[in-house]
Amino acid sequence: MNALNLAEYTHALGVQAKVASALMARAPSAAKSKALKALARLLRENIDALQVDNARDLDRARAAGLPEPMVDRLKLTPKVLETCAEGCEQLAVMPDIIGEIIGMKQQPSGIRVGQMRVPIGVFGMIYESRPNVTIEAASLSIKSGNACILRGGSEAIDSNKALALLVGRALAEAGLPEHGVQLVQTTDREVVGQLITMPEYVDVIIPRGGKGLIERISRDARVPVIKHLDGNCHVYVDDPCDIAMAVRVSENAKTQKYSPCNASESLLVARGVADEFLPKIGALFAAKGVEMRGTPEALAILEPVAGARLVEAVEADWSEEYLAPIISVKLVDGVDEAIAHINRYSSHHTDAILTTNHLHAQKFLREVDSASVIVNASTRFADGFEFGLGAEIGISTDKFHARGPVGIEGLTSLKYVVLGEGEVRS
């Protein structure tokens, strides 16, 4: 398509989404559940066909010389598809929050005022590589009564098109509008620029991908963005704490997986427990090949640990999201210094305290300015499934609108509803 046609195409997507959003917003719960269950069934019925489509993406990726871990992320294996289907079924049976009315109270004038939860309207999602995101986004969109425009990565275009066809069939089976979920059918990058500057048709943009993508979209968008930048997550080991638990949780937060945004990147240790705690966690990190970038004080304690990979930390380490077997280590006097350090260097994603002191736990919960603040559990829990949201469209590191893992509720807004009996203002 040329630029003019692209503009017309994107505009048409917007108009269609807007029209569909009104129908989606008033769709009965039963129809939304029917569509989700149909989608689960269609995914299972089409496992073989989907893998044929997926193979074209994989072949193209390998021919283009993509590294194998990147190719892996493109794969629609039967297991991945089954997980997608189960996700749809879980959403289908979750309570429908659209239309719920909260806080209805009578006011001195006699009117009753409450708030009704309604879909936000149209969201645009821009994501890279993994095609299963197409199903996650489509199913959350259906459940939340929104319309959406999905713009997946060009490397997964064949898989995404095949999945979107199934979504369309599921919508049709349930009597929901065909434009309730639209996949951008071209890989032309111009479409993104358009999509994020149509406030008349798109109510919010959700980018999922690398920091570069998200910064670019945030900079250029003319509509609100639910953005997730980096996850520089901290674990603070307090004095007093249960050392065995602190070791177990710190290890899990860093090493259970290195790539997720909620993996821990920085370890703060109260001086009072450092001599006991650090050699133990150091030995576990050493065994797993985790490099420790510490202050001289921390390194002095870690020095005797056999096989420890020790590096002196520089200022930049405190802000770094490694997403790798590296962790920064610093000693602090106690909870106040830990909170100050975290509020200065954290990306406000997820931070944890491991403590047995109630007052320290409460202080940490109140004063750490992050989307998820955790006492005595791994930072790795910070996601929509673990938090009980049923599903997650992303994680927001912003304070505005949705904060932390964003599930169905983050795709809704509250409007005021007023019930009167003829009241007038005097």
Next chain:
Amino acid sequence: MNALNLAEYTHALGVQAKVASALMARAPSAAKSKALKALARLLRENIDALQVDNARDLDRARAAGLPEPMVDRLKLTPKVLETCAEGCEQLAVMPDIIGEIIGMKQQPSGIRVGQMRVPIGVFGMIYESRPNVTIEAASLSIKSGNACILRGGSEAIDSNKALALLVGRALAEAGLPEHGVQLVQTTDREVVGQLITMPEYVDVIIPRGGKGLIERISRDARVPVIKHLDGNCHVYVDDPCDIAMAVRVSENAKTQKYSPCNASESLLVARGVADEFLPKIGALFAAKGVEMRGTPEALAILEPVAGARLVEAVEADWSEEYLAPIISVKLVDGVDEAIAHINRYSSHHTDAILTTNHLHAQKFLREVDSASVIVNASTRFADGFEFGLGAEIGISTDKFHARGPVGIEGLTSLKYVVLGEGEVRS
């Protein structure tokens, strides 16, 4: 100040606000209440002094040839100041919502997950003329545990400076940080451009003023904006309805005051009740000199009304926010057509249905896509005080974050809090 100094000045405001915001966020409820009560006392003690400062603004405004209604809006009369003081006292005794924890539930992993209400951080407020907004914004900022940077109109600079000094004294009396509330001390317009592009220091911008100001700020801002564009509010008179009530409420919605954003600008009438309803409301509008811009069909019914000022409506009338004794009038088949018209032309601010039919009322509540949707009461009720929010920093016509009247809750966000007993992710 020159451009470089201005940039430094605004940057310093941002840094100071950020530092103060952490202290405000953890301020005890008692300290916030003490500051609000002190501010109320100081306003009353300084009524005479404030009027001297205010007089300088008034003199300057008159010398500049400002029309008298504009000069009126600048006035800090004893009555205006007493209202400000009472507002502070009301906020002081309201419950403190900062720190409340909602929805704490145990998850299958064993962790307990809830959400804690916390201040949003730093808000910037940009407003025109009325200096009492300085006190409204300062008091809401104190109560909500935020820091704020206030940028009032240049025409009220002397009044605003005097009020800000009192706010500073009240903060000091309560042991709260002096930079918790900062007034921009220069009238240079460059400051606004800076203030709205410092996401590292300012979490949200709230403009209050004309549509031009708000559009400009929304376009240029690099931080979220709680914006209130126009208020094209509708009253729909349904079939069936209580005609006497419909007449009373329609009249109130249009004529109780013409200038507020929640005044009604458009009247939709079901054909089944038009012959009975329209002549009655037409006579009241005629008596008050309200011009009626109707479809030929509506005008035919209104024609016999003595003294009626009738004009044939053009397409633009359906989108117009008159803020004047003018109303557009159209007949519709029933609730479906009314909803379709409203969702097309409304500014999504406030729309009302007057009906005795339960199903119509429910449909209207669910399907009208506006911040406030009202059954059987005047649109004029759509404000923070009438909705029981205690106070109002503005009205949002957006769907994102806060929608409708924005009170203390709109200046907060919810962070996730997780309580564990050493859980790790497997």
